[in-house]
Amino acid sequence: MTTVTHDKVERLSTILDKVRTLGPVLRERALAAERAGRHSEETIADIDATGAFNIGSPAEFGGDELSVRQQLDVIIEMAKWDGSCGWTTWVAASTNWLPVGLGARVVEEVYGHSWVGPRVAGSSHFPASRGKAKRVQGGWIISGGPWTFGSDSLWAPYTNLGCMADDGDGRYLVGAQVPRDELRFIDDWQVAGMRATGSVSLTLPQEELFVPEHRCVDFRHVVSMTLDTGLRGSLWKVPSLGWAFSLMGGMSIGLAQGALDRFLERSQGRPIRGTTYKNQLEAPLTHLMLAEVHSKIQSATLMARANADETDRLGALAAEGTPADPEYMKIFSARVLVETAYAARWCAEAIELLQRNSGSTAIMESEPIQRAWRDARVITLHGALNLEALSENYGRLLAGMEAHKNTGITTLDRFAPTELKKVA
Numbered sequence: 260m261t262t263v264t265h266d267k268v269e270r271l272s273t274i275l276d277k278v279r280t281l282g283p284v285l286r287e288r289a290l291a292a293e294r295a296g297r298h299s300e301e302t303i304a305d306i307d308a309t310g311a312f313n314i315g316s317p318a319e320f321g322g323d324e325l326s327v328r329q330q331l332d333v334i335i336e337m338a339k340w341d342g343s344c345g346w347t348t349w350v351a352a353s354t355n356w357l358p359v360g361l362g363a364r365v366v367e368e369v370y371g372h373s374w375v376g377p378r379v380a381g382s383s384h385f386p387a388s389r390g391k392a393k394r395v396q397g398g399w400i401i402s403g404g405p406w407t408f409g410s411d412s413l414w415a416p417y418t419n420l421g422c423m424a425d426d427g428d429g430r431y432l433v434g435a436q437v438p439r440d441e442l443r444f445i446d447d448w449q450v451a452g453m454r455a456t457g458s459v460s461l462t463l464p465q466e467e468l469f470v471p472e473h474r475c476v477d478f479r480h481v482v483s484m485t486l487d488t489g490l491r492g493s494l495w496k497v498p499s500l501g502w503a504f505s506l507m508g509g510m511s512i513g514l515a516q517g518a519l520d521r522f523l524e525r526s527q528g529r530p531i532r533g534t535t536y537k538n539q540l541e542a543p544l545t546h547l548m549l550a551e552v553h554s555k556i557q558s559a560t561l562m563a564r565a566n567a568d569e570t571d572r573l574g575a576l577a578a579e580g581t582p583a584d585p586e587y588m589k590i591f592s593a594r595v596l597v598e599t600a601y602a603a604r605w606c607a608e609a610i611e612l613l614q615r616n617s618g619s620t621a622i623m624e625s626e627p628i629q630r631a632w633r634d635a636r637v638i639t640l641h642g643a644l645n646l647e648a649l650s651e652n653y654g655r656l657l658a659g660m661e662a663h664k665n666t667g668i669t670t671l672d673r674f675a676p677t678e679l680k681k682v683a
Contacts, residue, residue, distance in 0.1 A: 293455050298344070298414075304376075307375045339520070349507060350410045355379065382409040406460060413459065444460075445460040484496070504643070522628065596652075597650055
């Protein structure tokens, strides 16, 4: 089981110390990385050296397999220094359930060798996926694309592509695990924020690609973890939405904490134009603003920590053979989604307050506050964080109604899935 042992506490402390040491370097490189539209190979290697890419990897293959609550601390610390580095680390940690969900053979392929950088990426796991998959002898033929928002795909040995299939009983989503050298990357990541994540679109070298049967699995098997993994830890029993989105909240929190630290640093001795205040930090209007910023960040932090703790608890129950009631699991997952969306909103609002009170020089490309401002807003626009839709869904559950049905990576119908065809 994944438990918070003394060894894991020590390992977490070591990783956090290394991230804090590397942090100023990441902040210094951030502008060049933004202009390049991707992290440098040096940055990927430096992040790897902190252990941050290993926090959610299986213990059986040398991974740290930290608890979700511990992983949250790492994401927060990384995002404090640079949002794009926080995003890349979040994806590396929170997508480990994808290869594990495909079964033991894929687990061996992904984790059974040395690698510098994230282990896996994912792209287009929504019903709107342009990817197509067709069963053939010994595997699948995938086609279509491009697959968009391929975060970490530039550095991972595999990317899991969402593809729609239809065997005659209706369309369904499958996840196809494709090696890096069988993909082509489109230079289309020209965006408002999170620029250095290199979250490019992907396509195939030819019109079609054969994927062996073990690497292409009905996504309902993946999200419900019905296949044998060969892994023992309770981390592999946690609700995947709790894992992914508790950590996603950590990105927003880290960005806001970093912006606050930067504001306090640059405001010392800075006058407020239009007033007689010679030191911004002595002005009551600054004090009122800082209290509001703190409250927004603290609210987001408490929710993310509570959701991470509950995710770990639910994983432990499942590993002991006494999983929580499926209806509770559905409500919890809906709650995590909506609370993560609120955390992203509150942290973005906190950073906007800091930005607005930082003067005109805070719009300069070299100023970390403006980068945090843009990065935080990008998180609020993530396809899985539609605040209004998530609020309605959670409210429907609280009112005793069914949530809206959807398929893909955020489906709530993963704890009592429909009967699926047996996978050999």
